[in-house]
Amino acid sequence: MRHLLGIEEMSRAEIERVLETSEAMLEISQREIKRVPTLRGRTVINVFLEASTRTRVSFEIAAKRLSADAINVSRSGSSLSKAETLADMARNLAAMSADVLVVRDSTAGVPHMLAERVRVPVVNAGDGCHEHPTQALLDAFTLRQSLGSLENRVIAIVGDISHSRVARSDIHCFTKLGAEVRVAGPPTMMPAGIEALGVKPCFSLEQALAGADVIVMLRIQQERLDGALFPSIREYARTFGLTQRTLGLAKPDAIVLHPGPINRGVEIASDVADAEPSRILDQVTNGVAVRMAVLYLLTGGAN
Amino acid sequence: MSHSDLNSSVPPHADPAEQAEATGGRVVLDAQGIQRATTRIAHEILERNPSAEELCLVAIVRGGQPVTDLVAAQLAQLVGRPVPAGALDITLYRDDVVARGVRPMPRPTRMPFSVEGKRVVLLDDVMFTGRTVRAAMDAVLDFGRPAAIQVAVLVDRGHRELPIKVDFVGKNIPTSRAERVVLRARPDGELEVAVV
Numbered sequence: 271m272r273h274l275l276g277i278e279e280m281s282r283a284e285i286e287r288v289l290e291t292s293e294a295m296l297e298i299s300q301r302e303i304k305r306v307p308t309l310r311g312r313t314v315i316n317v318f319l320e321a322s323t324r325t326r327v328s329f330e331i332a333a334k335r336l337s338a339d340a341i342n343v344s345r346s347g348s349s350l351s352k353a354e355t356l357a358d359m360a361r362n363l364a365a366m367s368a369d370v371l372v373v374r375d376s377t378a379g380v381p382h383m384l385a386e387r388v389r390v391p392v393v394n395a396g397d398g399c400h401e402h403p404t405q406a407l408l409d410a411f412t413l414r415q416s417l418g419s420l421e422n423r424v425i426a427i428v429g430d431i432s433h434s435r436v437a438r439s440d441i442h443c444f445t446k447l448g449a450e451v452r453v454a455g456p457p458t459m460m461p462a463g464i465e466a467l468g469v470k471p472c473f474s475l476e477q478a479l480a481g482a483d484v485i486v487m488l489r490i491q492q493e494r495l496d497g498a499l500f501p502s503i504r505e506y507a508r509t510f511g512l513t514q515r516t517l518g519l520a521k522p523d524a525i526v527l528h529p530g531p532i533n534r535g536v537e538i539a540s541d542v543a544d545a546e547p548s549r550i551l552d553q554v555t556n557g558v559a560v561r562m563a564v565l566y567l568l569t570g571g572a573n
Numbered sequence: 574m575s576h577s578d579l580n581s582s583v584p585p586h587a588d589p590a591e592q593a594e595a596t597g598g599r600v601v602l603d604a605q606g607i608q609r610a611t612t613r614i615a616h617e618i619l620e621r622n623p624s625a626e627e628l629c630l631v632a633i634v635r636g637g638q639p640v641t642d643l644v645a646a647q648l649a650q651l652v653g654r655p656v657p658a659g660a661l662d663i664t665l666y667r668d669d670v671v672a673r674g675v676r677p678m679p680r681p682t683r684m685p686f687s688v689e690g691k692r693v694v695l696l697d698d699v700m701f702t703g704r705t706v707r708a709a710m711d712a713v714l715d716f717g718r719p720a721a722i723q724v725a726v727l728v729d730r731g732h733r734e735l736p737i738k739v740d741f742v743g744k745n746i747p748t749s750r751a752e753r754v755v756l757r758a759r760p761d762g763e764l765e766v767a768v769v
Binding site (some may be wrong): 296336 | 662664665666670671675676678679680681682683709712715716717
């Protein structure tokens with residue numbers, strides 16, 4: 271693996287290598303001294319040009335637990351506000367001997383563009399509505415903790431499928447690992463031709479959840495909704511929100527994931543988010559381990 | 574006792590070199606020899622560490638696991654109760670991983686006890702350059718400050734590259750640098766050490 275730009279480009283073997291490596295990384299976070307010397311003297315630069323708490327902190331912690339130096343760049347206060355191009359900024363960061371660039375941007379394809387222009391491994395930490403590969407990897411890791419394997423498991427992804435980079439990465443990841451994936455949302459949030467990705471579109475929550483092993487609830491991204499795609503938040507919550515009642519349609523021991531941040535009472539009811547079937551905080555814990563694995567594998571060079 | 578951990582180190586699509594390691598070569602220690610060696614190591618460990626309460630065993634995975642299982646079984650008999658045992662993966666501490674960037678698969682470490690103030694015995698199958706033990710000591714020290722760290726190996730093949738000594742050794746075997754020394758499970762499940 272040279273870069274981590276998207277799950278779409280990864281083979282099943284590459285995905286499994288990251289997941290297996292993450293097992294060892296998870297144990298490090300459970301120690302009293304949460305640090306190993308592996309990336310001593312390496313520099314990881316997190317270029318986050320779009321708001322983020324979880325992912326930015328997660329990458330920063332991951333780098334530090336491997337003894338790398340982590341530096342964060344955000345849009346405000348960066349030279350981008352002096353009209354420097356993104357590619358020039360990346361070249362300058364690479365010229366300071368960065369070993370990895372972690373990039374988040376609101377435009378799809380930015381990490382790919384940078385990967386072509388710098389000789390440094392690039393990790394996509396979310397690009398617009400395209401992909402968020404480390405989220406999918408940590409989702410798969412979290413599911414494997416409970417289910418062992420995703421082979422033939424039924425996974426329902428519910429919400430704004432059109433605008434969700436998590437949905438896209440999850441779909442690629444889960445189908446490559448052998449799961450049966452359903453997607454559901456209001457018709458205005460379902461991209462045409464989604465079947466081409468090997469998933470089954472459902473137009474009601476009930477249809478999507480019937481007999482599901484796993485439910486992935488997506489956040490309603492109010493910042494990406496320029497036009498009104500549904501009449502009101504309340505109506506969305508009523509038709510596509512996960513509540514104790516709708517959770518009952520899935521398998522009795524079904525697991526609930528959410529990439530965060532959650533909108534309580536919109537896509538997920540509080541009593542579901544905080545209850546037993548929810549693995550939302552495990553996802554956050556596992557995110558650090560998965561990102562440690564990604565940084566470890568990408569800094570290897572030749573392989 | 575299970576040797577599955579060892580067997581899994583030889584994947585079904587092993588390359589010719591790994592195939593040779595799985596079957597070929599000259600056997601220098603058979604199952605009986607291994608049993609005798611680990612029994613003696615267990616006695617010597619107790620002699621050096623009379624207070625068994627402070628004792629804990631740490632396998633350096635994966636080769637050290639079967640050695641640790643055998644020594645732990647002996648010690649349990651001698652002491653009359655199980656001695657705490659953990660397993661350490663040192664991949665993330667290897668100097669070649671830190672410096673050159675090869676990327677072997679790390680395995681989870683299990684340290685289900687505190688090493689603070691304990692007498693820690695590190696166990697491995699083969700002592701060679703000493704770099705593995707150096708890495709293992711760094712890893713143990715990340716878990717606390719033990720009273721002492723000692724090293725037990727089934728085979729010492731020489732060629733040290735670091736000033737590291739062995740406290741308990743099953744058998745000294747002179748080797749050339751190019752040879753490989755492997756602890757492996759035979760098809761019938763018996764353990765043996767071979768020079769390949």
